[in-house]
């Protein structure tokens with residue numbers, strides 16, 4: 316599709332076949348283990364469902380267009396993270412990793428990379444800290460905005476510094492989405508996302524993807540996916556492709572409501588440390604004690620207490636309940652959905668009053 320089309324148009328048409336008489340906009344999901352394949356093994360791109368599937372091909376074409384690089388879909392965001400980290404690093408390699416990032420990535424590094432001789436350099440999501448860790452690095456992994464601290468890095472500046480140091484740069488782009496940040500265009504080598512969040516947006520799918528600047532890297536990711544079987548089901552991928560058409564309206568509306576809610580909360584003296592980077596649907600704040608945060612969460616009527624973010628239904632949780640993040644007991648991560656902004660504000664303000672005692 317033409318590069319001149321704006322993002323709201325691109326998400327609606329991305330990955331769809333040209334209009335054909337009597338055909339649907341988005342072809343239905345293809346369910347197959349083996350495909351008919353006569354003669355040589357490469358006579359068709361589709362021979363066996365663990366290696367390739369036309370429903371993945373269409374969704375990957377859509378994501379590739381939005382990301383600006385060849386994209387490979389995985390069974391989950393965690394599978395996408397593992398596909399980047401596990402095959403790429405071995406004895407003597409140095410991985411720079413956020414100490415304040417998504418816990419599963421930290422655990423993967425501690426339990427599966429460090430024992431094979433990979434040196435892990437833990438850094439906070441802060442440009443100077445990442446730069447200081449660069450000498451001798453093999454791969455730098457950043458999360459921006461970070462989860463749950465919502466700190467933001469300048470990917471373009473960082474990509475230059477990382478490449479000058481001879482390392483590769485992978486960006487977890489889950490919180491931003493390719494509508495708010497396109498890491499490959501900013502110079503990163505890989506853009507990783509949990510598609511379980513905004514990309515699918517209805518809190519009913521678990522999926523992940525990796526976009527690569529270098530097609531050879533994308534091919535290596537596909538090989539890893541086929542070997543490990545970290546494959547998504549065709550129906551899930553079809554639903555994800557269907558959800559992409561509304562990505563722009565969802566993100567635009569959710570981001571605007573989140574900005575407005577952050578402004579309201581910043582003006583109150585009973586809510587501390589309100590964090591929102593100015594884009595994205597997630598905001599965080601501190602209600603002090605665990606009990607107060609829990610009363611607040613229980614008093615919300617249209618906001619479900621749940622983990623994850625990026626869905627059409629607003630949700631919130633006390634992040635410290637998992638014991639995996641360095642946050643205070645009253646730290647709340649709040650994901651803004653598609654409800655009316657006024658209704659949401661009223662619900663939050665009423666729950667804050669209830670939590671005041």
Ligand SMILES: Cc1ncc(COP(=O)(O)O)c(C=O)c1O
Pocket residue numbers: 391392393394396417419458462487489490508509510511521522523623
């Ligand atoms: C920033 C980030 N990256 C990766 C993941 C892993 O994604 P998934 O839950 O789809 O496996 C998550 C999940 O919460 C996440 O928040």
